[in-house]
Amino acid sequence: MIKVKVPATSANLGPGFDTLGLALNLYNTFSFKEIPKGLEIEGCDNYYANEKNLVYTSMLKTFNKIGYETKGIRIEMDTDIPISRGLGSSAACILGGVMGANELAKASLSKDEILEIATEIEGHPDNIAPALFGGLVVSVMEDKNIYYNKIDIASEIKFVALIPDFTLSTTKSREVLPSTFNNKDAIYNIGRVSLLLSALSNGRFDLLKISLRDKVHQPYRKKLIPKVDEILNKCYELGSLGVYLSGAGPTIMAIVKKDDMNFTKRIKDYLNSINYNWNVKELDLDLSGAI
Ligand SMILES: Nc1ncnc2c1ncn2[C@@H]1O[C@H](COP(=O)(O)OP(=O)(O)OP(=O)(O)O)[C@@H](O)[C@H]1O
Numbered sequence: 001m002i003k004v005k006v007p008a009t010s011a012n013l014g015p016g017f018d019t020l021g022l023a024l025n026l027y028n029t030f031s032f033k034e035i036p037k038g039l040e041i042e043g044c045d046n047y048y049a050n051e052k053n054l055v056y057t058s059m060l061k062t063f064n065k066i067g068y069e070t071k072g073i074r075i076e077m078d079t080d081i082p083i084s085r086g087l088g089s090s091a092a093c094i095l096g097g098v099m100g101a102n103e104l105a106k107a108s109l110s111k112d113e114i115l116e117i118a119t120e121i122e123g124h125p126d127n128i129a130p131a132l133f134g135g136l137v138v139s140v141m142e143d144k145n146i147y148y149n150k151i152d153i154a155s156e157i158k159f160v161a162l163i164p165d166f167t168l169s170t171t172k173s174r175e176v177l178p179s180t181f182n183n184k185d186a187i188y189n190i191g192r193v194s195l196l197l198s199a200l201s202n203g204r205f206d207l208l209k210i211s212l213r214d215k216v217h218q219p220y221r222k223k224l225i226p227k228v229d230e231i232l233n234k235c236y237e238l239g240s241l242g243v244y245l246s247g248a249g250p251t252i253m254a255i256v257k258k259d260d261m262n263f264t265k266r267i268k269d270y271l272n273s274i275n276y277n278w279n280v281k282e283l284d285l286d287l288s289g290a291i
């Protein structure tokens with residue numbers, strides 16, 4: 001039996017659309033076994049327990065690339081990453097499938113080759129790279145090549161995920177984005193993403209609020225999440241250092257000082273007071289990535 005454990009990820013971090021992402025200590029674990037024939041999937045909703053399952057299709061793509069033929073596969077899924085909430089559930093499934101296939105076929109793909117195959121399936125590397133390497137990872141694509149760098153960030157912060165009780169698929173959330181941007185908006189984001197990386201690396205947390213703003217995706221996606229501005233303002237009022245839409249949303253991510261023992265309870269109370277039955281989770285960076 002092969003087991004692969006993959007962390008959740010929070011992509012974009014405001015201005016770093018399709019480029020920044022960090023891994024968090026919330027996990028999906030996948031177990032794989034070859035069987036005499038067919039496909040068996042356990043541990044997921046019936047809707048996903050078939051040949052279209054993303055873990056399985058990612059395995060098949062990998063087998064196809066490495067020229068391996070299998071008679072049958074059994075997949076057991078133990079998943080804590082909520083589906084379509086902006087916490088990298090698809091990246092986790094894809095990496096699970098690619099890494100599981102690599103191990104079953106004893107193919108010895110390198111981490112860079114795994115990154116390449118998984119990114120080809122996901123379409124962008126900003127969730128896949130941190131899920132694979134852990135920590136905060138910057139990744140860009142050029143001519144189908146992926147260039148990435150893992151960055152150390154100040155350790156005095158934690159992440160509080162405000163996870164709505166509704167889903168928002170990445171496909172839907174990308175459909176509302178414009179296809180072109182004016183140069184003012186592009187410059188706005190370039191400045192902020194640069195400031196953000198410097199602030200995270202040397203602990204200038206006073207700069208987070210301004211550097212997490214962006215003009216490329218959050219303003220458009222906010223329309224898909226009722227009361228989002230009120231919630232963002234409340235996070236700041238309750239002491240958050242910075243707040244952004246995690247991945248394609250709808251999860252809102254608050255960055256909070258590790259020693260702040262009040263924020264999580266107070267934001268939960270606030271969400272309850274407006275009858276938002278959201279799950280609030282305190283998370284830390286995962287520094288190891290998928291294993
Ligand atoms: N536990 C799971 N069981 C089966 N399929 C899953 C599971 N988790 C994720 N998936 C697959 O991933 C898809 C969700 O991907 P989507 O990109 O919409 O959300 P996400 O990856 O959670 O969000 P984001 O990319 O913004 O972080 C599902 O439609 C399904 O195909």
Ligand SMILES: N[C@@H](CCO)C(=O)O
Pocket residue numbers: 011012017018019124126127170173174217247248
């Ligand atoms: N960069 C991606 C992350 C979600 O997959 C997006 O914002 O659409």
